[in-house]
Amino acid sequence: MQELNFPSYSFRFKNSENKVSIFDEIRKKFIILTPEEWVRQHVVQFLMHEKNYPKSLINVEKVLHVNGLRKRYDIVLFNPNGTIFALVECKAPHITISQATFDQIAQYNMTLQSQFLMVTNGLKHYYCTMDFENEKYDFLKMLPDYSSTFLNNSK
Template sequence: MQPLNLPTYKFRIKSSENKHFIFDIIRKKYMILTPEEWVRQHFIHYLIEEKKYPISLIAVEKKLTINKLTKRTDILVFNNKGVPNIIVECKAPSVKITQETFDQIARYNLKLDANYLITTNGLEHFYCKMDTKNEQYIFLKNIPAYSDN
């Protein structure tokens, strides 16, 4: 897998029947190692190891229903009261982050009402704080560490 614009981490990777799998410490199981999963696992470790978010507050592929359609957030981080705080949308490194990506995560946020939205393809990361009063995104250089929330 290609290097990403994130710190490197030690992952548990295994091969079986010509497929590669990566261990997800949140779901506690091996997942097929796709380019998007590579980005997701890096970002999970980034949140835990660099930003110090507790594993217990992170959900992966959390189901939500929007207009009778079932969707899944790539990464959802809750605050210590169990309220959604950060939604992360991961794309494969080959996928360009576009307005459509922001629209997707914004639709999820209509339901979840998180404070921060992040879109990443592992190479580019966009961090936004929601300004619900003025109905706009405020782009940030990074997201706050857990201790700063």
């Protein structure tokens, strides 16, 4: 698989019926390794190891309903109180991040009401905070770390 713009992580792989699978720590099962899944698994590791989010606050690939349609989000980070902190949209490395990509995640977020968004193709990463009042997003350099966001606020 292609090298991505993330630190190097150790993954578990399995080969079955000429298909390679990667172990997803969140879903606790092997998933067919596609270019998008490669990005998604790097993001999960990045969130746990670089941003220090507990595994228990990360959710991967669940269905949500947007305007009566079934959609699937890639990754959601929860606040300790169960509300959604960040929504992550993963694309395969060969997919260019475009305005349509941001429109897609913004549409999902109208339902989810996440405070932060991350869009990545594994090579380029974009981070935003939502301004719901003005219906826009403001770009950030990085997502906040778990410790700076939650541990300091709980004191």
